[in-house]
Amino acid sequence: MVNKLRKKFVITAMLSLLLIxxxxxxxxxxxxxxxxxxxxxxxLTMLENNDGYFPGMKFDDRPEDASQFSSEEEIQPTAESSVGNEPNPRPMNPTNPFQFDKLNSNRDAEMPYQSRYFWVRLDASNNVTEINLGHIASVTENIASEYAIDVANNSQSKGFYHTYRYILSEKEDGTKLVIFSDQSAAILNMLTLLLQSVLVGLCALIAMFILVFIFSSQAVAPVVESLEKQKRFITDAGHELKTPLAVISANVDVLELESGKSEWTTSIKNQVTRMNGLVKNLLTLSRMDEERMHVVFSDFDMSKTVKDTAVSFEALATSKGKKYQMDIEDGIHITGDKNAINQLASLLLDNAMKYSSEKGSIHVLLTKGNKYITFEVSNTCDAIPSGNLDRLFDRFYRADSSRARETGGYGIGLSVARAIATSHGGSIEALRDGDKIIRFVVTLPKELPKNIQKMNK
Structure with missing residues (x-):
């Protein structure tokens, strides 16, 4: 139980961090x-609005030769420059690099010299009439023509073509201008950022796992202490109750010898028997370690064990007017604990007897597959619990408290049955078969899993 709780804590913390x-x-x-x-x-929009050129560079698209542009065409006054004799309204601080207005202004001014792009002009029939490759070195005229014609035929005004972002502008006279902007550097930067962020996240996840695993024992320590106290109380209370119950039973026997049987002595004996059953279940519950009972494995005939247990309930079913059917395949052997399998069969059959409908039916089935053995006990039921039937295997859970009081149930038997199935590397589940039949299906491996074999060596 403790290890499972710690494991759930670590998994929950790691999944939460992973999601974040x-x-x-x-x-x-x-x-x-x-x-x-x-x-x-x-x-691209800026180039489209200026017919493929940057503002002020239309007559010469080579930004590298800046001396050919007139100052009137190139230089536009900005908020950082002085106009006439006016002082700069925002004086620069040489020690502060984070001045966003200046940074944006510098970026816009350097954009013509940093941008890698080319454009192709097409006529109405998508024939190339002009190509501008002055701002790119990795593209030839043939490649530029091919790209432009493909884009024009695709008829999408904007998108990606290989590593280029393009815009398609159609003029009123039917001519087209296709502008391509090289995004190779940007794509590499995006991939680099993705890789770096994934690596950082992975390192954070590993570091978090180490820390959570180390401190998980402290996190669950209060729960562990509470469970240990509960287990110790159940064990102590179970042993302490045995003595007064034995004394009460002996005193009742003496009273019956002296005064004869009466409804009062019979009632006392019934309650003592019920209390003895409760104490036995409590002690069984206290011996569970993480829902795994201590078992001694050996090869035995499961068919005979289950059949002997099932036959012992046949008379009880007949006395209660219930239809009792057994379909037990012969010769099924299993490696397991014979006493535990016998207890498993008894618990499921006792549960079926208690909670089956009046004049209902009970069916016991044992079959063998290639790798697994299936043991099933089904019974008719007036009111099958709604919702998830897996709750029936929780300790002290009772779907119908009033019915449980009538039948003497405490909500422990099915949790013990699950512990037995789990200790053999198997599973147990409750299934609805229509509205009136509930089935408890136990699946056990013919051969014990290696991890259980190692635990019992």
Whole structure:
């Protein structure tokens, strides 16, 4: 129980952190991609509005030769420059690099010299009439023509073509201008950011796992202490109750010898028997270690064990007017604990007897497959619990408290049955078969799993 609780704590913490990291990494990279696309579209829109050129550079598209441009065409007054004899309204601080107005102004001024792009002009029939490759070195005229014609035939006004972001502008006379902006560097930066963020997230996840694993024992320490106290109380209370119950039973026997049987002595004996059953179940519960009971494995005939147990309930079923059917395949052997399997069969059959409908039916089935053995006990039921039937295996859970009081149930038997199935490397589940039949299906491996074999060596 403690190890399982600690494991759940670690898994929950790690899944929570993983979810946060995935969302953070996803948001950061999505925002970065959208920013790159936005900047590329901003550049292309500027070039489209100026017929493929930057403002002030239409007559010579070589920004490297800046001396050919007149100052009137190139230099535009900005907020940082002085106009006439006016002082600069925002004086620069040489020790502060984070001045966003200046940074934006510098970026816009350097954009013509940093941007890698080319454009192709097409006529109405998509024939190339003009190509401008003055701002790119990796593209030839043939490649530029091929790209432009493909984009024009695709008829999408904006998008990606290989590593280029493009914009398609159609003029009133039917001619087209296709502008491509090289995004190779931006794509590499995006991939680098993605890789770095994933690596950082992975390192954070590993570091978090180490810390959570180290401190998980302290986190679950109060629960562990509470469970240990509960287990010790159940064990002590169970042993302490045995003595007074034995004394009461002996005193009742003496009273019956002296005064004869009466309804009062019979009632006392019934209650003592019921209390003895409760104490036995409590002690069984206290011996559970993480829902795994201590068992001694050997090869035995499971068919005979189950059949002997089932036959012992046949007379009880007949006396209560219930239809009792057994379909037990012969010769099924299993490696397990014979006493535990016998207890498992008894618990399921006793549960079926208690909670089956009046004049109902009970069916016991044992079959063998290639790798697994299936043991099933089904019975008719007036009111099958709604919702998840897995709750029936919780300790002290009772779907119908009033019915449980009538039948003497305490909500322990099925949890013990699950512990037995788990200790053999198997499983047990409760299934609905229509509205009136409930089935308890136990699946056990023919051969013990290696991890259980190692635990019992």
């Amino acid at each position: 990291l995935v969302i953070m990494i996803g948001v950061i990279n999505i925002v970065n991609v959208r920013h790159v696309i936005s900047e590329a579209d901003r550049l």
